[in-house]
Structures are given as C-alpha cells and as structure tokens.
Amino acid sequence: MEQSAEELNKIEKKDLFTSGHRACGGCGQALAARLVADASGENTIACVATGCLEVFSSPYPDPSWRIPFLHSLFENAAAVASGVEAAYKALNKGPVNIIAQGGDGSTADIGFQCISGMFERGHNVLYVCYDNEAYMNTGVQRSSFTPLGARTSTTPMGNKTRKKNMPLLAADHGIPYVATATVDDFRDLQRKVKTALSIEGPKYIHILAPCPLGWGHHGELSVQICRLAKDTGIFPIYEIIHGKVSNVRKIPVKVPVEEYLKLQGRFKHLFKKGQPTPEVAEIQEIANQNIERFNL
Amino acid sequence: MLKQIEGSRAVAECVAMCRPNVISAYPITPQTHIVEDLAMIIGQGKLDAEFINVESEFAAGSVVLGASAAGARAYSATSSQGLLLMCEVIYCIAGMRLPIVLTCANRAISAPLSIWNDQQDSMALRDAGWIQLHAEDNQEAADLHIQAFKIAEQTSLPVMVCMDGFILTHAYEPVDIPEPKEVDHFLPPFTPKNIVDPRSPKGIGLFADPRFYLETRYILHRAMEKSEETIKAVSADFAKTFGRNSGGFIKTYKLENADLVIVSMGSVVGTIKELIDRMEEEGKKVGLVQICSYRPFPRHEIYNVLKDKMNIVVLEKSVSLGRGGILASDVRWSFPRAEKKDRNISSFIAGLGGRNIPMDDLRYMVEKVEKEPVELEFLGLKKELISEKDL
Numbered sequence: 001m002e003q004s005a006e007e008l009n010k011i012e013k014k015d016l017f018t019s020g021h022r023a024c025g026g027c028g029q030a031l032a033a034r035l036v037a038d039a040s041g042e043n044t045i046a047c048v049a050t051g052c053l054e055v056f057s058s059p060y061p062d063p064s065w066r067i068p069f070l071h072s073l074f075e076n077a078a079a080v081a082s083g084v085e086a087a088y089k090a091l092n093k094g095p096v097n098i099i100a101q102g103g104d105g106s107t108a109d110i111g112f113q114c115i116s117g118m119f120e121r122g123h124n125v126l127y128v129c130y131d132n133e134a135y136m137n138t139g140v141q142r143s144s145f146t147p148l149g150a151r152t153s154t155t156p157m158g159n160k161t162r163k164k165n166m167p168l169l170a171a172d173h174g175i176p177y178v179a180t181a182t183v184d185d186f187r188d189l190q191r192k193v194k195t196a197l198s199i200e201g202p203k204y205i206h207i208l209a210p211c212p213l214g215w216g217h218h219g220e221l222s223v224q225i226c227r228l229a230k231d232t233g234i235f236p237i238y239e240i241i242h243g244k245v246s247n248v249r250k251i252p253v254k255v256p257v258e259e260y261l262k263l264q265g266r267f268k269h270l271f272k273k274g275q276p277t278p279e280v281a282e283i284q285e286i287a288n289q290n291i292e293r294f295n296l
Numbered sequence: 297m298l299k300q301i302e303g304s305r306a307v308a309e310c311v312a313m314c315r316p317n318v319i320s321a322y323p324i325t326p327q328t329h330i331v332e333d334l335a336m337i338i339g340q341g342k343l344d345a346e347f348i349n350v351e352s353e354f355a356a357g358s359v360v361l362g363a364s365a366a367g368a369r370a371y372s373a374t375s376s377q378g379l380l381l382m383c384e385v386i387y388c389i390a391g392m393r394l395p396i397v398l399t400c401a402n403r404a405i406s407a408p409l410s411i412w413n414d415q416q417d418s419m420a421l422r423d424a425g426w427i428q429l430h431a432e433d434n435q436e437a438a439d440l441h442i443q444a445f446k447i448a449e450q451t452s453l454p455v456m457v458c459m460d461g462f463i464l465t466h467a468y469e470p471v472d473i474p475e476p477k478e479v480d481h482f483l484p485p486f487t488p489k490n491i492v493d494p495r496s497p498k499g500i501g502l503f504a505d506p507r508f509y510l511e512t513r514y515i516l517h518r519a520m521e522k523s524e525e526t527i528k529a530v531s532a533d534f535a536k537t538f539g540r541n542s543g544g545f546i547k548t549y550k551l552e553n554a555d556l557v558i559v560s561m562g563s564v565v566g567t568i569k570e571l572i573d574r575m576e577e578e579g580k581k582v583g584l585v586q587i588c589s590y591r592p593f594p595r596h597e598i599y600n601v602l603k604d605k606m607n608i609v610v611l612e613k614s615v616s617l618g619r620g621g622i623l624a625s626d627v628r629w630s631f632p633r634a635e636k637k638d639r640n641i642s643s644f645i646a647g648l649g650g651r652n653i654p655m656d657d658l659r660y661m662v663e664k665v666e667k668e669p670v671e672l673e674f675l676g677l678k679k680e681l682i683s684e685k686d687l
C-alpha cells in the first residue's frame with residue numbers, strides 16, 4: 001500500500017500498547033513497542049518472543065496489548081509468525097500486518113535460525129528486534145549483541161568481543177527492507193515501520209532500546225543515550241532497500257565515544273580515575289569504522 | 297478403494313483428504329516419505345494448502361503452532377531427534393490447546409545414532425498433553441489420521457499418531473483408502489475456537505503467575521482424561537461410516553479364556569497375534585490387550601478387561617533408563633493397590649533400535665512368565681556383546 005510522505009511522517013498515537021505495563025521507568029523497549037504498535041495500526045498481529053517485553057506486557061489476566069498478541073516461546077517468534085502468515089494465505093484472509101518481535105538474545109542468538117528461515121522463505125512478515133544489548137529478562141547476561149567492554153552479569157570484567165551485526169546479516173538474506181532506528185526519534189522509527197509494512201516480503205527493523213536497569217543509567221537519560229549512540233557513530237541509522245544502503249543519517253557534529261560510555265554504569269570500569277583505559281580507544285575505532293563504512 | 301501402497305503414502309493420502317490448510321515439513325528418516333508425498337499431492341493440485349519447508353523441526357512445530365493459532369487446520373510429521381528438537385513446542389501446543397495433528401514415525405533416539413524403529417521418541421513426550429494414538433498396521437495408521445483431526449478439533453487437544461518407523465512407514469500393504477467425499481462427510485470443516493484476529497483482538501499465550509498456572513495444568517489434565525469419550529465416539533463413528541474398526545481405546549484378542557495376557561502396542565501386536573494362534577493349537581491359552589490410545593492412558597479399560605487375569609506380561613519398545621518399562625509401570629498402576637498382591641505383571645523391553653522381535657523370542661517370553669514373574673528383562677539381548685567391564 002502506497003502512503004504519501006505526509007502519512008509516512010505523521011506520528012501515530014493510537015494507544016494500541018497501553019500504559020499500566022510493568023516495565024522499569026525509562027525502559028526503551030516499552031517505548032519502542034508502543035511506537036511500533038501505534039505505527040502498525042489495528043489491523044496487526046503481534047507475535048512476541050519471551051523476554052522483558054513479553055513479561056512486562058502480557059501477564060494473565062491483564063495484558064497491555066489492544067491488538068491480537070501471540071506468544072509461544074523464547075526462540076520461535078519468527079517461525080510462529082511464518083505460520084500465522086501461511087494460515088492467512090491458505091484461508092484467503094487478510095491483508096494483515098504480521099509483526100514478529102523479540103529482544104536481542106531471542107533475535108541474534110537462540111532464535112537466529114528461525115529468523116533466517118523466515119527471511120529465506122520470503123514470508124510477508126516484519127521482524128522487529130528490540131536491542132538492549134543483553135539478556136535483560138534473566139538479569140543482564142551477555143548476548144552476542146553485547147558491545148565490546150560492556151559489563152554484564154556473565155562478563156563481570158567487561159565483554160571481550162564485538163557486537164554481531166544483525167542488520168547486515170538480515171540484508172544479506174536478500175530481503176527487501178532493513179532499517180535501524182532508536183527510540184529518541186519517534187517520527188523516524190514510525191516512518192520505518194510504516195514503510196516496512198508497505199513492502200511485500202520479509203522485513204527487518206533493528207531498534208536500539210536502552211535498558212536503564214542493565215545499562216546502569218537513569219531512566220530519563222534513555223533518550224539522550226540514543227542520541228549519543230547515533231552522534232558517536234556507535235549505532236548508525238540507515239535503511240537497506242532492496243540491497244542498497246539508503247537514507248543514512250548524517251551525524252551533525254561528531255561526538256567522541258567517551259560521552260556515550262560515561263553515562264552508563266556498564267562501562268564505568270573503562271575509566272580509571274576519570275582516565276579512559278585502552279578499550280575506550282578500541283570502541284572509538286569501532287565507531288570510526290561505522291562512520292567510514294556508512295559515510296555517517 | 298483397496299490400494300497396494302506404502303504406509304507413508306497411505307497416510308499422506310488420508311491426511312490430504314482431511315484438507316489441512318498448512319503443512320510444515322522437515323526431513324528425517326523414517327518419516328520423510330509422508331511429507332514428500334504430501335508435497336507431490338499439493339504440487340499436482342490435488343490439495344490446496346500452504347506447504348512450508350522449514351529449517352528445523354523446532355520451526356516445523358512453531359509454524360503449525362502459529363498457523364493453528366491463526367485458524368488453520370495444521371499438520372506436520374516427524375521422528376526421533378526431530379520430535380525431541382520439537383519438544384519445547386510440543387508442550388506449548390498442548391498448553392495453548394491447539395488442535396494440531398502430527399505423525400510420529402516411531403524411531404530410536406541417539407546415542408548411539410539409530411534410524412531404526414522403537415518407540416522411545418513418542419514415549420519421551422508422553423507427558424506433554426498430547427493425545428497419542430498407536431497404529432497396529434497401515435490400514436489403522438491411515439484411518440487414525442482421519443480420526444485424529446476430528447478428535448483434536450472436538451477436544452481442542454493436539455493428537456500425535458504414532459506408527460512404527462520402517463515396519464509400517466515403508467511397508468507395502470493393501471490399504472483401503474476412502475473416497476474424499478466420505479472423508480468430507482465424516483470430518484466437518486474446522487471451526488477454530490480461539491484465534492488471533494484483528495477484528496476481535498485477544499492475547500494468546502499470556503504468562504500465568506503462581507495464582508493461575510496450576511489450574512491451567514489441572515484443566516488440561518482433565519481435558520486429556522475426558523478425551524476418552526471423544527476418542528471412543530470418533531472411533532465408533534468411523535466404524536459406522538467406513539465399515540471397519542480402527543482406533544478407540546484398547547482392543548483385545550482371544551482374551552476371554554486366556555491364562556496369560558500380553559499387553560503391547562504398535563505393529564508388534566501382529567506377531568503377537570500369530571503367536572497366540574500357534575499356542576492355541578498347542579493347547580495354551582494366551583490373550584492380548586492392545587493399547588491404541590496410550591495417552592490418555594486406558595487405565596479403567598485395562599482394569600476392566602484384566603481384573604480376573606493373574607498373569608500379565610507387558611512388552612514394549614521403550615525404557616525409562618534407571619527405572620524400567622514405561623508401559624509396564626502404566627499397566628501396573630491400572631490395578632488398585634489391594635488387588636496387586638497375587639497378580640503378576642512382568643515387564644519385557646524389546647526391539648530397541650530396530651532389533652527384530654522374532655516369534656521365538658516372544659515364545660520364550662511367554663514360557664518364562666508361565667513359570668515365574670519377571671520384574672524386568674531385555675528380550676533378545678546378545679550376552680556375547682556385553683563384557684563384565686561394561687556392567
């Protein structure tokens with residue numbers, strides 16, 4: 001369905017994901033899930049993976065969803081969504097928006113196979129990953145999205161590896177639409193959801209969703225942290241449409257990664273008496289590579 | 297129409313006549329022929345269904361879960377490692393009360409790897425809240441699939457049709473394949489109860505805190521127990537429509553005057569019946585109780601038909617390691633405690649990993665329990681392959 005630029009850029013507020021859920025204050029994922037639901041509209045089925053989002057939004061008997069919600073397991077949201085889509089096809093029902101959603105752990109680690117299968121088979125499903133860079137629901141353990149240096153409960157001395165690059169892995173499946181987004185820019189995030197849903201086939205949107213509890217920042221800083229993630233080059237914002245990187249967000253004024261790292265408890269150990277350890281330079285290098293690669 | 301066909305083909309043709317909307321498929325021996333045949337049936341335009349070639353059995357289960365939750369009649373098939381990989385989804389499907397039908401072409405479990413038949417795979421999932429029906433031969437395997445969709449949809453419980461791998465799936469036998477319109481008459485179109493639908497938004501798969509969880513399991517347990525009526529009624533209805541007895545709870549053979557009764561399930565009952573006939577000629581009265589519905593377990597039926605029988609032997613193709621016969625425990629549990637004293641219920645494990653169960657072994661088993669009860673014995677064990685240091 002073609003939408004005008006005006007429609008695409010409108011901020012939607014429909015309360016399809018209602019307040020009263022049990023997320024921590026300042027939870028980036030709760031905000032993101034609301035923005036995604038409101039951008040998708042009533043004619044949507046949400047297939048949600050086990051994780052913080054599921055737990056804070058779907059306790060029996062009072063879930064927060066005002067669109068149909070389907071949860072089964074931790075690692076199968078993409079396959080369940082494939083089945084829903086197959087049913088709609090077989091029964092000649094629809095059209096309907098089918099959105100599989102999960103955290104970074106369920107997306108990049110344990111559910112990776114199901115997602116790869118869903119992409120490869122070409123189901124008309126949007127997959128949204130809420131990336132908070134660790135297994136939060138079980139108490140902040142490392143995932144393959146945990147960035148270099150970050151302290152989690154299973155990397156108490158800081159994570160030694162770099163983050164898996166899921167958007168590029170998704171794009172390499174040859175799917176028609178991939179995008180990254182953050183929760184500080186409602187318009188951009190919702191435009192991407194609406195754009196994705198207007199395209200037939202599998203789509204992937206990767207949303208950076210700060211977690212005050214796991215990252216060690218005050219809830220009210222979530223939005224500022226997102227901005228810094230973008231302005232440092234740590235989290236590049238772009239779309240990949242039919243394989244072509246497009247609409248890259250240019251950084252207005254480049255900011256050193258220290259500014260981003262210093263706001264978060266999980267990186268505190270990277271600064272000894274206020275002085276950065278060598279890992280900070282390594283993280284700066286990752287940001288520089290992003291800046292170069294995407295021409296940020 | 298009577299056709300000389302492979303067991304898998306017979307199952308595929310019957311499944312197709314049930315008009316599933318969504319089928320998920322992943323290869324594993326000895327199940328694979330079933331989904332291959334279904335792919336061809338769809339390819340030839342004889343069935344209008346979405347056929348999804350998934351990337352694992354875990355996804356195969358998840359795809360039919362999603363399809364069923366969206367209102368489709370959904371089917372899949374697997375074996376052995378595939379069923380175990382699907383385990384998490386298997387439990388979830390039952391908890392969500394989705395009427396999915398799945399064929400388990402029974403096969404042994406690794407390690408050591410074995411593609412051959414026993415029933416350890418479906419046994420490993422016996423507690424999941426799925427109805428499990430066991431076929432004796434290919435006619436029954438075919439028939440049970442037609443019954444399975446009806447039972448599943450009437451009870452909102454998933455049904456696993458178990459058929460012995462290779463022995464049935466790969467055997468060519470004459471099978472009476474019904475006419476599509478007879479099946480249409482027997483099996484009405486699926487009217488789903490609880491689905492995800494934007495026109496009436498509902499949450500399916502909400503999590504239950506300790507105030508609610510226990511009750512959901514109790515309700516599921518009661519539903520499993522109550523499905524007995526449906527399983528029997530559908531089997532009776534099937535007999536009326538198609539003119540042959542298939543399925544139901546249990547079947548018996550030459551039980552009335554038997555001094556000794558064998559209890560078993562699956563294709564091995566064919567050999568057992570032959571043994572019973574031979575022994576009858578020799579003047580020995582041996583009977584059979586054949587379990588068709590393993591879950592729900594036919595406890596009361598077993599008690600009713602065996603309450604006067606004091607010598608019983610359970611023969612099964614699975615084992616609870618460190619405990620013993622699984623079916624044997626179920627049968628032993630079927631008798632009230634006070635009545636157990638003078639009753640001998642022996643337990644034999646046989647046929648694991650595709651080991652042949654020859655008539656002579658069965659005769660040995662019968663003759664042994666005629667003399668004394670056997671707590672647990674592995675039938676046909678080759679002592680020469682086991683050294684002292686293995687034990």
Ligand SMILES: Cc1ncc(C[n+]2csc(CCOP(=O)(O)OP(=O)(O)O)c2C)c(N)n1
Nearest residue numbers: 050051052074103104105106134135136137
């Ligand atoms: C098969 C399986 N393994 C482990 C778990 C435990 N588990 C539940 S949620 C979760 C973490 C979720 O992490 P993520 O997907 O990143 O979502 P988040 O909670 O961080 O939003 C884990 C490990 C599970 N439910 N199922």
Ligand code: SF4
Nearest residue numbers: 023024027052211213
């Ligand atoms: S732990 Fe993190 S992701 Fe989970 S609810 Fe709290 S802030 Fe949100």
Ligand SMILES: [Mg+2]
Nearest residue numbers: 103104134136
């Ligand atoms: Mg996470």
